[in-house]
Amino acid sequence: MTLRRANIARISGGLFDVLVVGAGINGAVSAAALAGRGASVALIDRGDFGGFVSQESSNLVWGGFKYLENYELPLVFGLCRSRNRLMKAYPDNIKEISFLATLDETAPFRPWFAALGATAYWGIGLFGTKRPRLYDAEELESVEPVVDTSTARGAVQYQDCYLVDNDSRFVFSFVRSAVEAGAAVANYVELVSAERVGDRWVCLLRDTDTGEEVTTSARVVVNAAGPFVDELNSAWGLTTAHRIVYSKGIHLIVPRITTTRHDRVLAFFDDTQRLFYVIPMGHRSVIGTTDTRVDTPYTEVTDEDRDFLLGQINARLDLPDPLTHDDVIAERTGVRPLVVRREAGDQSDADWTSLSRKHEIERDDARAVVTIFGGKLTDCLNVGEEVAEHVQHLGVPLEKDLRNWYGEPAAATRKEFFRQARLMRLDSLRTKPGTEPLSDRLWRRYGRRAFDLLESIRADPTMGTDVMGSADYLRAELHTAAEHEMVVTLDDFMRRRSKIDLVVRDRDILGSPGLREVAEILFGDEADRRLADYVLAKTGQHAPPAH
CATH class of the missing domain: 3.30.9.10 (D-Amino Acid Oxidase, subunit A, domain 2)
Structure with a gap:
C-alpha cells in the first residue's frame, strides 16, 4: 500500500488542473485522457477502482x-x-x-x-x-x-x-495509464465536501481506510460518480438537463x-x-x-x-x-x-428496455464542473476524448491528443517479451491441462510490467508457482499486485485485480491453504485483519487464527 499512501500525500495540499471524482470506467478513462495530454490530474473513488457498476458488466x-x-x-x-x-x-x-x-x-x-x-x-x-x-x-x-x-x-x-x-481489470488499465502519465490516484478516498473559492474548488477528502482527512484544490471537477452523479451535483447546488x-x-x-x-x-x-x-x-x-x-x-x-x-x-x-x-x-x-432528460418525469410509463444506453456530458461553465451521465465500457474512448474537450473549454490547456494514453505497448515490445519468455521456457512452468500459456496471460494482464515478472521468476523460481491451486495465480503476480496495484482489501485482489471470486466457489477459496499466503504477500503485518474482513464478508464469521 506504499504507492497508495504516496499518492494520497501528493493529493494532500495540492492544486490540480482537474479532480476526477469516481474511478469507474468513466472516471478512469477521463483521468487517463487528461493526464495523457499534460493536465495535472487527481483521481479518487470512495471505493475501489472499478468497484461498483464497472465490475458488473457482461465483459x-x-x-x-x-x-x-x-x-x-x-x-x-x-x-x-x-x-x-x-x-x-x-x-x-x-x-x-x-x-x-x-x-x-x-x-x-x-x-x-x-x-x-x-x-x-x-x-x-x-x-x-x-x-x-x-x-x-x-x-x-x-x-x-x-x-x-x-x-x-x-x-x-x-x-x-x-x-x-474481467471488466474491472480493464478499468484498472486506464488507472495505470493515468499514473504513468503523472496523475495522482487513490482508491478508498471519499469526497467529504467541496466549495468553489475564487477560481478553484477546495475539497475535503477522507481516507475511508484510515479515517485521515486531507484537503486538495482543483480548477475543474469531473463528476464521474456513475449512478451517484445526481447526488453529487445536488450537493453542489448544480442543476442539469439530464439525470440518471x-x-x-x-x-x-x-x-x-x-x-x-x-x-x-x-x-x-x-x-x-x-x-x-x-x-x-x-x-x-x-x-x-x-x-x-x-x-x-x-x-x-x-x-x-x-x-x-x-x-x-x-x-x-x-x-x-x-x-x-x-x-x-x-x-x-x-x-x-x-x-x-430531466423534464421527462419519472419514466414510469416508458418502455423500460427502449431507454437509450447512450451517454451524455454536461458542462457548467460558471462552476467549472463536467458531469458524465451514463456510458458503456465500449464507449469509453469517446467519453475520455469528449471530457478532455470540455475541460479544455473551461480553460485548462491540453497538449495535442497523440492517443498514447490508451492501448497495449508497441508490437516490438510485445515481440521482445515473448522472445525472452520463450528463452526461459516460461510456458513449461504451467502443467495444468486446458490453461492458456503463461506468456499470453502475463503479457495481457501486465504489459510492460510483465518484464519485471520474468526477472522475478529468473531470480527465484518459486515466484513462478501458483499460490492457490484452483485460482491459477503466480506468487510473482501477488508481489506485483502488492507493490503496484493499490490493493487495500482482499476483495480488491480476489474480485477486481483478478477474477478469482468469479470463477472459484467461495467454499474452495476459503478452504484453500494458500489464501493466508495471498493475504500475507499483499498486506504483510496487516494480513490477519484483511483476511478476517474478507472471510467475514463471505460468511459472517471471522477468519481462524494464524497457525
Missing part, C-alpha cells in the same frame, strides 16, 4: 446489435467505431467472438429478417469483423449441439468482442456449458422477447443479463432472479441435467445508469 465490447430494434442507428454506429478502435488498440485483451443467436418461437424476428439486421450491423460497423452467417435449424444443431433445436426456426451468427479478463434512472441486471456464473474448443456467445430471446446470453469465461459460463427497473443503485440477486434466468436457459439448452441453484458458482448484480 462484452460490442456495438449493440440489440439497439437496432429501437432504430438507434447513430448510437450503434458510434459504439461499433469505438469497438473497432478498442479491438485494434488492445489486441491481446479484447478478442473478436461469435454471437450465435437462436431464433425460436419466442423470438420477435424470423431468421431471415435477423440475418438482414446482422448484415446491416456488419455494415454499420464498417465491416470491422467477420461477416455474419445464417443457419437453419438442422445446421444449428450441428454447429452448437448444446442448443435445443426442437422449437428453433434457425439462427444467425454475427461478430462482436469480449474482454478476455436505474436498470438492474444480473449474471449467474456456472460451469462451462459450451465446449472449450470454440469460444462463442449464445444468444436467446427470453419469454419477454428480450435478448440474454451465455458468455464464456474460461472454464465457466456467464448467463445474463436481466433488465429490471429499480429505484436504488444498490442491488442484490434474489431467488426470483435466479429462477427466471435458470428457467429461461434450461428451456433453451439440451443439457444432461437442468441447471439448478447448486450449479451457480458466483453471481454478479449491478445497475445500468440510464440517461433521461
Whole structure:
C-alpha cells in the first residue's frame, strides 16, 4: 500500500488542473485522457477502482446489435467505431467472438429478417469483423449441439468482442495509464465536501481506510460518480438537463456449458422477447443479463432472479441435467445508469428496455464542473476524448491528443517479451491441462510490467508457482499486485485485480491453504485483519487464527 499512501500525500495540499471524482470506467478513462495530454490530474473513488457498476458488466465490447430494434442507428454506429478502435488498440485483451443467436418461437424476428439486421450491423460497423452467417435449424444443431433445436426456426451468427479478463481489470488499465502519465490516484478516498473559492474548488477528502482527512484544490471537477452523479451535483447546488434512472441486471456464473474448443456467445430471446446470453469465461459460463427497473443503485440477486434466468436457459439448452441453484458458482448484480432528460418525469410509463444506453456530458461553465451521465465500457474512448474537450473549454490547456494514453505497448515490445519468455521456457512452468500459456496471460494482464515478472521468476523460481491451486495465480503476480496495484482489501485482489471470486466457489477459496499466503504477500503485518474482513464478508464469521 506504499504507492497508495504516496499518492494520497501528493493529493494532500495540492492544486490540480482537474479532480476526477469516481474511478469507474468513466472516471478512469477521463483521468487517463487528461493526464495523457499534460493536465495535472487527481483521481479518487470512495471505493475501489472499478468497484461498483464497472465490475458488473457482461465483459462484452460490442456495438449493440440489440439497439437496432429501437432504430438507434447513430448510437450503434458510434459504439461499433469505438469497438473497432478498442479491438485494434488492445489486441491481446479484447478478442473478436461469435454471437450465435437462436431464433425460436419466442423470438420477435424470423431468421431471415435477423440475418438482414446482422448484415446491416456488419455494415454499420464498417465491416470491422467477420461477416455474419445464417443457419437453419438442422445446421444449428450441428454447429452448437448444446442448443435445443426442437422449437428453433434457425439462427444467425454475427461478430462482436469480449474482454478476455474481467471488466474491472480493464478499468484498472486506464488507472495505470493515468499514473504513468503523472496523475495522482487513490482508491478508498471519499469526497467529504467541496466549495468553489475564487477560481478553484477546495475539497475535503477522507481516507475511508484510515479515517485521515486531507484537503486538495482543483480548477475543474469531473463528476464521474456513475449512478451517484445526481447526488453529487445536488450537493453542489448544480442543476442539469439530464439525470440518471436505474436498470438492474444480473449474471449467474456456472460451469462451462459450451465446449472449450470454440469460444462463442449464445444468444436467446427470453419469454419477454428480450435478448440474454451465455458468455464464456474460461472454464465457466456467464448467463445474463436481466433488465429490471429499480429505484436504488444498490442491488442484490434474489431467488426470483435466479429462477427466471435458470428457467429461461434450461428451456433453451439440451443439457444432461437442468441447471439448478447448486450449479451457480458466483453471481454478479449491478445497475445500468440510464440517461433521461430531466423534464421527462419519472419514466414510469416508458418502455423500460427502449431507454437509450447512450451517454451524455454536461458542462457548467460558471462552476467549472463536467458531469458524465451514463456510458458503456465500449464507449469509453469517446467519453475520455469528449471530457478532455470540455475541460479544455473551461480553460485548462491540453497538449495535442497523440492517443498514447490508451492501448497495449508497441508490437516490438510485445515481440521482445515473448522472445525472452520463450528463452526461459516460461510456458513449461504451467502443467495444468486446458490453461492458456503463461506468456499470453502475463503479457495481457501486465504489459510492460510483465518484464519485471520474468526477472522475478529468473531470480527465484518459486515466484513462478501458483499460490492457490484452483485460482491459477503466480506468487510473482501477488508481489506485483502488492507493490503496484493499490490493493487495500482482499476483495480488491480476489474480485477486481483478478477474477478469482468469479470463477472459484467461495467454499474452495476459503478452504484453500494458500489464501493466508495471498493475504500475507499483499498486506504483510496487516494480513490477519484483511483476511478476517474478507472471510467475514463471505460468511459472517471471522477468519481462524494464524497457525
